[in-house]
Amino acid sequence: MQDFVSREKSRLLEDLKSWLRIPSISTLPENAGDCRKAAEWLAARLKKLGFQVNTIETDRHPILWAEGPAVPGAPTVLSYGHYDVQPPDPLNEWVTGPFEPTERNGNLYARGTADDKGQVFCVVSAVEALQANGGLPVNMRFLIEGEEEIGSKGLTKFLKAEPDRVKADAVLVTDVHMVAPGYPSVDTALRGIVHAEIKVRTLKKDLHSGLYGGAAPNAIETLWHLLEQLKPPTGTMRIPGFYDRVAKPSARELKAWKALPVTERGFIKEAGAKALGGEKKFSFLERVWARPTFEVHGIVGGFQGAGAKTVIPAEATAKCSLRLVPKQRAADAAAQLKKAVKKFAPKYAEVSVEILSTADPVETPLEAWPFEVLDKAYREVWKRGIAPIRSGGSIPIVPLLQQRKAPVLLTGIGLPDDGLHAPNEKLTLEQLWKGIPLFARFLQLMGERGGK
Ligand code: BES
Ligand code: MN
Ligand code: MN
Numbered sequence: 310m311q312d313f314v315s316r317e318k319s320r321l322l323e324d325l326k327s328w329l330r331i332p333s334i335s336t337l338p339e340n341a342g343d344c345r346k347a348a349e350w351l352a353a354r355l356k357k358l359g360f361q362v363n364t365i366e367t368d369r370h371p372i373l374w375a376e377g378p379a380v381p382g383a384p385t386v387l388s389y390g391h392y393d394v395q396p397p398d399p400l401n402e403w404v405t406g407p408f409e410p411t412e413r414n415g416n417l418y419a420r421g422t423a424d425d426k427g428q429v430f431c432v433v434s435a436v437e438a439l440q441a442n443g444g445l446p447v448n449m450r451f452l453i454e455g456e457e458e459i460g461s462k463g464l465t466k467f468l469k470a471e472p473d474r475v476k477a478d479a480v481l482v483t484d485v486h487m488v489a490p491g492y493p494s495v496d497t498a499l500r501g502i503v504h505a506e507i508k509v510r511t512l513k514k515d516l517h518s519g520l521y522g523g524a525a526p527n528a529i530e531t532l533w534h535l536l537e538q539l540k541p542p543t544g545t546m547r548i549p550g551f552y553d554r555v556a557k558p559s560a561r562e563l564k565a566w567k568a569l570p571v572t573e574r575g576f577i578k579e580a581g582a583k584a585l586g587g588e589k590k591f592s593f594l595e596r597v598w599a600r601p602t603f604e605v606h607g608i609v610g611g612f613q614g615a616g617a618k619t620v621i622p623a624e625a626t627a628k629c630s631l632r633l634v635p636k637q638r639a640a641d642a643a644a645q646l647k648k649a650v651k652k653f654a655p656k657y658a659e660v661s662v663e664i665l666s667t668a669d670p671v672e673t674p675l676e677a678w679p680f681e682v683l684d685k686a687y688r689e690v691w692k693r694g695i696a697p698i699r700s701g702g703s704i705p706i707v708p709l710l711q712q713r714k715a716p717v718l719l720t721g722i723g724l725p726d727d728g729l730h731a732p733n734e735k736l737t738l739e740q741l742w743k744g745i746p747l748f749a750r751f752l753q754l755m756g757e758r759g760g761k
Contacts, residue, residue: 310746313438318742322417324354325430325741326410328392329419335370335393335459344370344455347392347426351453354433358440360451367463370455374474377436377449383756384478385448389710390429391457391484394421395730402732415738422736423727428483429453431722431741435748442749446756450477454706457484460504460666461705468709477715479679479755481748482707485700486723489570490737493687494698495680496719497562498598501633501670502703503643507650509535510659512623521621528625529610531658536627538653539646540603544587544596548642548649551601556636558599558699565697566594571725579726598699601637605629632701639667668705677716682758686751690743695720702729722747 333347334340360375397407405411410419488494511526610625612618654660684694722744728734
């Protein structure tokens with residue numbers, strides 16, 4: 310397998326770059342055509358590797374369902390990922406353009422390198438390596454969507470209508486990262502999410518801030534007081550009922566986390582911060598992996614142009630999300646948020662909450678046999694077995710990938726400092742070159758186990 314990589318490296322890199330050049334930003338309507346192009350790019354790739362590819366239409370961006378050649382008696386492995394990416398702004402912070410993939414000091418920089426095109430490409434290339442070495446040892450399927458970054462609505466509908474698509478011996482989800490370079494890991498839980506927009510209106514129209522200021526209610530000011538009520542500086546939310554079902558990580562888990570090669574100082578440095586924020590009683594790992602939270606992503610309202618304008622804004626909006634941990638339910642949290650906003654909203658303001666998307670948290674226990682296989686593959690290729698970790702991120706479709714009881718393996722070749730959703734997102738090329746033989750070996754070992 311290593312031969313395949315050494316031989317094909319430069320061509321593979323050019324291929325990946327051509328995929329990364331397609332700005333498949335799922336949230337922006339003007340990039341819908343690019344999303345389709347990115348799907349077509351991958352469909353062509355998989356067809357070339359002998360896969361039967363179906364393009365499934367949704368209300369927005371297409372899903373790809375691809376089946377490899379049948380291998381009678383061998384296990385079935387389903388690989389999930391996404392070809393859509395987050396918007397690249399702020400553009401001026403990119404050293405090279407987000408859609409002009411560029412190599413610098415061993416990394417490939419572009420939007421989507423780590424999240425998630427590069428990681429999908431890694432598994433697809435492992436399949437290519439196996440095809441070049443006598444064929445696939447398992448019944449391989451790919452399920453690749455274009456709406457992950459906007460909540461996976463189309464795929465949710467599809468998998469609810471066709472639950473048997475996820476019947477498999479293992480579902481491989483390469484949309485996460487390893488805990489540190491040289492330390493392969495598997496996530497045992499992901500946080501869920503409630504994406505919301507809170508809108509405040511305090512006036513019929515904007516007013517002169519001299520003539521009315523001091524007496525007329527300002528929508529931005531009302532909004533910030535409201536947000537402060539929901540989440541005071543202690544970092545613990547004041548949403549009634551919100552913590553009722555929060556499950557504590559087990560003592561065993563906490564102990565395992567202590568042994569991980571990550572430190573609070575390292576985390577602060579990686580974040581580019583001066584100190585930690587949030588709930589002081591909890592370690593940084595608990596804060597991002599095992600505690601629910603609330604973040605404001607953007608505040609819209611008032612005057613945003615160059616220069617000055619003395620105005621009292623009539624309306625203000627906060628784009629925000631709650632992150633949820635195991636045992637919480639997205640539908641409950643959404644209802645609790647709406648109720649809390651109502652409770653804290655002053656009488657003089659019209660306040661509304663719109664829920665944009667939701668995803669439940671997931672638990673993916675590592676008991677099933679495919680985890681042993683994965684561990685063995687990592688030991689052989691990476692010289693270290695898998696560490697159980699969690700991740701604070703969300704992958705909305707995972708609960709439905711579990712609906713036929715297949716074990717879901719959340720593992721990836723990305724690194725914590727890849728800069729997902731941020732400027733200068735990168736993939737460390739060494740990780741990619743090692744990832745290809747890793748996933749190839751994993752599939753070989755799956756085949757050898759023959760479904761037992
Ligand atoms: N791949 C990420 C989630 C992730 C990253 C999980 C690293 C674990 C480790 C995914 O693409 C993502 O960003 N999800 C969104 C989901 C949301 C937009 C519905 C998220 O977590 O914000
Ligand atoms: Mn992703
Ligand atoms: Mn993402």
